Amino acid sequence: DSVKVLKTIMNTYSFFNMYSSIDNFEYSKENRKNAKFNDFDKWILSASKTLMENIDNHLEIMDINKALKEIVYFVDDLLSNWYVRRNRRRFWNSCCLFKKLRRHISKDGKIHLKT
Numbered sequence: 001d002s003v004k005v006l007k008t009i010m011n012t013y014s015f016f017n018m019y020s021s022i023d024n025f026e027y028s029k030e031n032r033k034n035a036k037f038n039d040f041d042k043w044i045l046s047a048s049k050t051l052m053e054n055i056d057n058h059l060e061i062m063d064i065n066k067a068l069k070e071i072v073y074f075v076d077d078l079l080s081n082w083y084v085r086r087n088r089r090r091f092w093n094s095c096c097l098f099k100k101l102r103r104h105i106s107k108d109g110k111i112h113l114k115t
Helices: 002-022 029-034 039-060 064-092 097-111
Strands: none
Touching: 002 064, 039 064
């Protein structure tokens, strides 16, 4: 199960890295602060914030098992199965640089949960 989760993380990161490098994207906190996110982006960012809070709570009481289950659920179900799959065409679309920039910032916020 841990190998599957690690592969999912690597595949998601590879997807992000491929499209951000094609666009010569560079992460900046200033860009992220000024970005306007769509509903999917807001949802995954909210889910990642909730994940971090839940992990902190579980680790405070030394319940590593529940913390890991939260991570597996987030990576496998929310991030990979919902966010990336539902938004893949958005990331493939090259119509507008500003829209693409917002998408990459959103994905970066999702992958780098603590910025």
